[in-house]
Amino acid sequence: MHESGELPFVPAMVIVFAYIAFAATWEEFIIRGAMLTNLAEGATGFVPRWIAIGLAVTISTLVFAFLHGAKVTHLSQYGYYLIAGLILSGVYVLTGELALSIGFHVFYNFTQSAIFGLGHSQQTPELLAVDIVGPSRWVGEEGLVFVGFAILGGLLLLAYIRWRDGALELNDRITTYNTR
Known part of the structure; x- marks a missing residue:
């Protein structure tokens, strides 16, 4: 530890990555x-498979956005979390695998906060400190810049x-109950 009680950069980045990886994996x-x-x-059999998946994506995305709502100061900022939830859910229902959703979630959160220093919900060491200035609807943590990065990803x-x-x-694995 340094005199100020802070960890050196590399161990701090490892800890931040582990924290972000754990949180994103748990969420996924x-x-x-x-x-x-x-x-x-549960819905398959009562409604066509594509409707069952659509309902599941919609409900899980709404829950995902709601759980991140503590950081939201304006209702319009929920859009960012709705888009993120749709992307992560879409990847999952197309592949039937959580690996891409987990990997993207970890990569996105880590690069936004620890690499570029753009995340405001946690204090992390930063490899590059990018300081984007402007109205929060554009450059805030849930701003349109982040929405653009999420959509691009x-x-x-x-x-x-x-x-x-x-x-x-x-993917059929999403609606097929597996007793294993």
């Missing part, structure tokens, strides 16, 4: 892995899934 397992999957499995994920899997189709 609970929101997508458990909630979305159980809602889709989502489009890149869709392109990757299309390249990897050859098609963008709902």
Whole structure:
């Protein structure tokens, strides 16, 4: 420890990464892995599969946005969390795997906060300190700049899934109950 009681940069970054990775992984397992999957499995048979998945995505995305609502000061800022939830849910229902959702969630949160210093909800060491100045609706943590980065990341994920899997189709694993 330094005289001021702060950790050196590299150990601090490792701790921040571990914290962010744990939190994002937990959110993905609970929101997508458990909630979305159980809602889709439960609705399938009562409604067509695509409607069941759509309802599951919608409800889990609303819960995701609501859980992040403590940081929201204006109702319009929920849009950022709704978009993030849709992206993470979309990746999951197209692949049937949590790995891409978890990886994107960890990468996005870590790069925004610890690499660029743009996250305001936690204090982290920063590799680069990017100081974007302007109205909060544009540059705040839930501002349109962040929305743009989230959408760009989502489009890149869709392109990757299309390249990897050859098609963008709902994955059967989301609605098929597995007793294993």
